[in-house]
Amino acid sequence: MELKHLLKRGGLLAAANWPAVAIQFAAQTTFQVLLAVPIVGAAILVTVLLGADLNGILQGSTRDIFATVAGTLTSEPLALVAFIAAFAIVLVGGSILMFLAKGGTVDIMLAADAAAGPIEREPLTLAAFRTAGCFTMARYVEGCGRLFRRYLPLGITLMCIYAVAGAAYFAFILYGYRFGGDNGFLIGWALVAALSTVVAGLGITAVNVTYLMLQIATAAEDVSVMHAARAVWQFIRADARNVAGVFLVVFAMLIAATIASALAWSGVGLITFVPLVGLLVAPLQLAAVLVRGLVFEYIGLTAMGAYVTLYRRHLAATRPVSERTAWAGSEVSTRQASSMSSAMWRE
DSSP, rough: OOOHHHHHHHHHHHHHHHHHHHHHHHHHHHHHHHHHHHHHHHHHHHHHHHHHHHOHHHHHHHHHHHHHHHGGGGGOOOHHHHHHHHHHHHHHHHHHHHHHHHHHHHHHHHHHHHHHHHHTTOOOOHHHHHHOOOOOOOHHHHHHHHHHHHHHHHHHHHHHHHHHHHHHHHHHHHHHHHHHHHHHOOHHHHHHHHHHHHHHHHHHHHHHHHHHHHHHHHHHTTHHHHHHHOOOOHHHSSSHHHHHHHHHHHHHHOOOOHHHHHHHHHHHHHOOOHHHETHHHHHHHHHHHHHHHHHHHHHHHHHHHHHHHHHHHHHHHSOOHHHHHHHHHHHHHHHHHHHHHHHHHHH
């Protein structure tokens, strides 16, 4: 399949199952709000105990605020330990919520790909769009429950990888900066640090793609994570070109969306300094946050739809004939069920 058709199919599957996009956005927003609670509480604690400026502490991103609060609390070890413990508890709890929500989303996208047919090559009609829409709350909840036990250890492994990679990156930056400053290579070290940041970003994105592949393989074949890891390795080796193509295009889309969001946010932020007019910016900022979150989630589900299509076609090409026949029968059943639900919906 051509890359443009693959991405078009992923985008149509995501659009047809737009409630999954909304649920992913709600889960992500809830996770971010939960993370903000201990950080804001610690910032207020720092203001009360140490007399710091609250507005100055709450400047920048969540990561910047966390670093500021942690650095300020170094003089109060007990408060620092309590803050880190509270943040860790919220981080683990919010991550578990994300693992739970992702199971239902993957299950919906697999069903949509099985029911859609060659939607990317046919004229886009309302009937075809409805056929690709397989979202029901019952199916979503069933997928969450069925896949949660497998996604939980997989997600914990991802968090451990993040922790190790983040610690190694910050250690590399910190000690490299000291070494460059002591030996007069500060400018050269700044270039190395910038390149290492780009490499780290690509590496984290690659880890996220591998994580998504494991989720898809686990749900598509109903196997353990270890079996899914072997299956994903075989899949990437067999279809590396298309996987790399989707990865690069989606990565470019995310960068473009991030830049556009930053420019729009900075433009709106300038208006806040205008008296009275700045009061009208709050609804615009809220709308910008909503649109930005939905766009990013839609891009993510578009990538998921493309990878689901690639993986299921890989299974169809590599399975034995007997298993392929049984699998085709399950596809027909899924498509018939989707058509019946669409007909009932129209009536």
